[in-house]
Amino acid sequence: MDVIEAEEGTTRFFVPRQDSGHAFPPGTGRIFYNRRMELNRDATVLLASVLNPREYLDAMGATGARGIRVASECGIPVTINDRDPEAVELIRKNAALADLQVEVTGMNIHTLLSCRRFDAVDLDPFGSPAPFCDSAIRGTLRYLMVTATDTAPLCGAHKKAGIRRYFAHPVNTEYHAETGLRTLLGFVVREAVKYDRGIRPLFCFSREHYVRAHFLLENGAGRADTAVARIGYIHQCTGCPDRTEQHGILPVCGPCRSCGSPTVPIGPLWLGPVQDPGILAAMLDRLPDHVLNTGRELGSLLHTLRDELPTSSFYDYHVLAKRGKVSPPPIDEVIAGIRDAGFRAGRTHYSGTGIRTDAPWQLIMSVLTGE
Ligand SMILES: C[S@@+](CC[C@H](N)C(=O)[O-])C[C@H]1O[C@@H](n2cnc3c(N)ncnc32)[C@H](O)[C@@H]1O
Ligand SMILES: [Zn+2]
Incomplete structure (x- = not known):
């Protein structure tokens, strides 16, 4: 295997030499x-x-990069698994390079998590984590961490794939990055509650081509019922920007309250909080202690997440400005205008032109058009 050294945080490890003529991701x-x-x-x-x-x-x-880093930079006992024998060989090599006592296994994740449980389990598959969530929940004692790179199915761009993977109805709105994350969380709830377990999201975000979610699994039928109570739908109007939130496992559809047009349900979604403020604060406190190449971006992401209002969707004010046939002013002016009208408003990490607010969309429109 042709490898080169890479460095992330304070950890060095070998990665395959990327063939520049090769399509990414490598075959x-x-x-x-x-x-x-x-x-x-x-x-x-x-x-x-x-x-x-x-x-x-x-x-x-x-390559084992993630697990090797957790072992080396956090001092936590780590097991690294991959079913690919070549990957296992490289993980062993990387553990030796870092001089770490890491357990390395070469099993299918379903087999491994049928016979062992771990305090924290990290799922980082190619594409959708949906086929692995059941095994991961059975094999996790407390913390489950999940990456999903199948943003097109989650966000409604590949609707049939979204329905197959998550048994949910995704819709490609301007806030699809958020409904993608909430669809994934809704799916994890459904996978957890059949075992009388609930979930509490700790730190979740969407970025570039992926969604990343971290949650605490909580045991007991009561915790599971609480998680189910946070499942619901967003009903998006097909004729105007209006949308409403509805809790419940079944969608109850009706016409738009603003314009009477039909609405379309998006979900089932997790409608509860997607962050734990205490965890975000602790991460921000701890950030200066770590040597991280992306430390500045990560700090800025954590600040934005900490300040996000707990609404279940956001408005893209450029979309509203286009509808109102006005050119969009700087976002801070719009946010200030909404606040001056007595509502809460702020930015969102999902989009640089996204505004979270408890104001109706017509109020944002009047701030934009001055009418
Ligand atoms: C996207 S890569 C992981 C990237 C890595 N976590 C990182 O941060 O660089 C997905 C890996 O999952 C492995 N994999 C896929 N299906 C698996 C399964 N059923 N059981 C165990 N490993 C599997 C693949 O061999 C591949 O190496
Ligand atoms: Zn409407």
Whole structure:
């Protein structure tokens, strides 16, 4: 295997030499490593240092970069698994390079998690984590961490694939990045509650081509019922920007309250909070202690997440400005205008032109048009 050294955080490890003439991601037979996921791995390291799980399973390790970093930069006992024998060989080599006592296994994740449980389990598959969530929930004692790179199915661009993977109705709105994340969380709830377990999201975000979610699994039928109570739908109007939120496992559809047009249900979605403010605060506190290449971006993401209003969707004010036939002013002016009218308003990490607010869309429109 032709490898080169890479460095993330304070950890060095070998990765396959990327063939520049090769399409990315590399084809089969190569072990996967994507430098663009460094912030995702930095976030894992920071969160793991805050949660301090008894042990951490990097269930789909590839190069093992994520697990090796958690072991080396957080001092947490780590197991790294991959079903690919070439990956296992590289993970062993990387554990030796870092001089770490890491357990390395070469099993199918379903087999591994049918016979063992870990305090924290990390799922980082190619594409959708949906086929692995059941095994992961059975094999997780407390913390489940999930990456999904199938944003097109989650966000409604590939509707049939979204329905197959998540048994949900995704719709490609301007806030699809958020409904994608909430669809994934809704799916995880459905996978967890059949075992009388609930979930509490700790730190979740959507970025570039992926969604990353971290949650605490809580045991007991009561916790499961609480999680189910946070499931519901967003009903998006087909004729105007209006949308309403509805809790419940079944969608109850009706015409738009603003214009009377038909609405379309998006979901089932997790409508509850997607962050734990205490965890975000602890991560921000701990950030200066870690050497992270993406530290600045990660800090800025954490600040934005901390300040996001707890609405279940947001408005893209450029879309509203286009509808109102006005050119969009700077976002801070719009936010200030909404606040001056007595509503709460703020930015969102999902989009640079997104505004979260408890104001109706007509109020944003009047701030934009001055009418
Ligand atoms: C996207 S890569 C993981 C990337 C890695 N976690 C990182 O941060 O660089 C997905 C890995 O999952 C492994 N994999 C896929 N299906 C699996 C299964 N059923 N059981 C175990 N490993 C699996 C693949 O061999 C591949 O190496
Ligand atoms: Zn309407």
